[in-house]
Amino acid sequence: MVARIVDAGQRVLITHGYDGASTNRIALAADISPGSLYQYFPNKDAVVAAVIERYTREVAERVRARVLSNIGKPPEVSVPETISDLMDALGNDRELLRAVVEQTPRLSADAPVAAFEQQIGELARVTLSMGLYPIPEDVDADAAAWMLVRVVEHLTIRYLLDGPPIPRERFLADITRLILNFFREPPVRAERE
Numbered sequence: 004m005v006a007r008i009v010d011a012g013q014r015v016l017i018t019h020g021y022d023g024a025s026t027n028r029i030a031l032a033a034d035i036s037p038g039s040l041y042q043y044f045p046n047k048d049a050v051v052a053a054v055i056e057r058y059t060r061e062v063a064e065r066v067r068a069r070v071l072s073n074i075g076k077p078p079e080v081s082v083p084e085t086i087s088d089l090m091d092a093l094g095n096d097r098e099l100l101r102a103v104v105e106q107t108p109r110l111s112a113d114a115p116v117a118a119f120e121q122q123i124g125e126l127a128r129v130t131l132s133m134g135l136y137p138i139p140e141d142v143d144a145d146a147a148a149w150m151l152v153r154v155v156e157h158l159t160i161r162y163l164l165d166g167p168p169i170p171r172e173r174f175l176a177d178i179t180r181l182i183l184n185f186f187r188e189p190p191v192r193a194e195r196e
Contacts, residue, residue, distance in 0.1 A: 005043050008033050009057060012050035017098045021051065055103055058096075065092040082182050083175045086155060090171070094163050101164055142186060151182060 011033035015024045026047050030040040044050045069088040073081035093100050155178065162174055169177075 004035075004039075005053075008035070008040055008043055008050060009053045013054045013058075013099060016051060016054055016102045020102065024051065026050070054099075058099055058103060062089070062092040078183055078186075079179070083179045086159060086178055087175055089155070089159055090163065093159060097163060100160065104160055104164065139186065147185065151185065155182070 008029065012024070012029045015028045015032050019028060024047055026040055026044075027037055029047070029050055030037040033040065040050075044053070066085065066089050069085050070081075073085055076084075158178055162169070
């Protein structure tokens with residue numbers, strides 16, 4: 004029954020957005036009474052949180068598997084492969100991605116989207132701190148992981164939702180360049196006399 008309600012909540016969220024979703028609409032879509040819905044979920048936010056949690060868990064599992072399989076590969080290979088997998092995972096259901104990103108408020112500080120960012124950030128931080136990839140001494144692995152996860156997440160989501168006239172391979176090449184340049188030593192500038 005829980006899966007049925009979550010499936011219905013997903014359909015309602017996609018069709019009506021967060022503001023248009025209600026427990027009555029979700030119950031109707033699940034073909035159950037509102038009272039039956041309340042036996043499993045106390046309110047609309049709980050259903051929406053379950054929808055988002057399921058979606059982000061599936062995306063996180065896929066990206067986590069790719070990150071782990073890429074450990075030890077050169078960053079020129081691992082970065083675009085990981086981002087490509089992220090694009091595929093997020094893009095499997097663009098309507099749901101749009102609803103989650105554009106229609107759903109962050110329900111709490113421990114919301115599933117924040118948990119997803121935290122999981123991927125931790126993987127990035129651990130990967131950076133393992134010393135497998137050369138990074139300048141002045142780069143803080145925690146700060147770099149936080150920034151890079153959010154840059155990649157934001158650019159990838161906007162690429163998928165906005166559909167700019169940029170071929171996928173060009174996007175992957177450019178975002179990879181952006182990330183790899185973050186870790187390059189800045190050029191030494193000659194002082195002006």
